[in-house]
Amino acid sequence: MQEEIAVLAAITGHQPRDEALFIEALTHGSHGAKGGSKGVNKGGGSLAGKDYQRLEFLGDRVLGLAIATELYRRFPRESEGALSSRLNALVTGSLCAEIARELGLPPLVRLGKQARDDGGRDSDNILGDVLEALIGALYIDAGIDVAVAFVIRCWGDRIGAVQVAPKHPKSALMEWAAANKRKPPEYRVVWRDGPDHAPRYTVEASIDLIGSASAEGTSKQEAERAAAAALLTKLENGV
Incomplete structure (x- = not known):
């Protein structure tokens, strides 16, 4: 587990305090059903029994807030509708999956055997969820400023790349x-x-x-x- 934590620290720029939280962010519901590696964190607690769904729920909201705030700052003359169009284009599952691949997250995702055999590490749904779960873990472990900074860094030039707000x-x-x-x-x-x-x-x-x-x-x-x-x-x- 320490190898995964070290990689996550390099990816996020934050040394996790609650390691179990970040392992949870990587864990798909199929993991550990039979014979999965449970692992133990530094405090001696089990890392088994949790998947990323709750953290993904939280991270999705943090992501939306981070992008919405940045759009509000960058485009002071745009209407609510135009800002919403930009936001919708920047928080799609496919874009989250693309960024997850850029960060090198696929090898870290913890899956059950069947999900691995089915190509789960290349699934847009899973990779997008894992990235949002990681954002949620950062928010809990390091606070809103660190989580928002991570989002802005990862999304980078995409946020301002489209000069005319795209229409859905x-x-x-x-x-x-x-x-x-x-x-x-x-x-x-x-x-x-x-x-x-x-x-x-x-x-x-x-x-x-x-x-x-x-x-x-x-x-x-x-x-x-x-x-x-x-x-x-x-x-x-x-x-």
């Missing part, structure tokens, strides 16, 4: 339908595949009498967003 594809598609006097877009899941810890969804977006497009994602929301973007592209290109 589902909102843009809804506006297109209204402007062209069509019924609102509809979304339906046409396929779900993969294990519970790494699902893949295929969603079809359609506008009645106009057309449809399908796309995949690691969550229903992500697939809906991608399908809306695909349909918008078809409509704009006259396909």
Whole structure:
């Protein structure tokens, strides 16, 4: 366990005081079901029996606060709607997973054998959750300032890279339908595949009498967003 703690200290720039908390942030629910390594922290306490879900819940809120505060500071003339669009684009599960890979978190994730065999260490869902759990652990162990500084460092230039706030594809598609006097877009899941810890969804977006497009994602929301973007592209290109 000390090797993982040393790596986390290097990644976060913070030496964990409560080591069990950070091991918890790395632990998927499948870990330790049968014959998993339990481990003991410096204080002699067991590291078994907990997974990252509660820390992910907390870290998700800390991440949102950190990014929202930075956007508020950087873009003083933008409306609430524009800031919300930027925020939504910066806290997606796929972006969190991308940053988790950049930080080198995949080898540290603690999974059960089946989840490992199913490619859990490359799952956007798992990696995004682990990063948010790590943010939650930092918040508890080191305080809000350290957690926010970590978020701003990890997200880096992404926060200000888009000079025009991106519009959510589902909102843009809804506006297109209204402007062209069509019924609102509809979304339906046409396929779900993969294990519970790494699902893949295929969603079809359609506008009645106009057309449809399908796309995949690691969550229903992500697939809906991608399908809306695909349909918008078809409509704009006259396909």
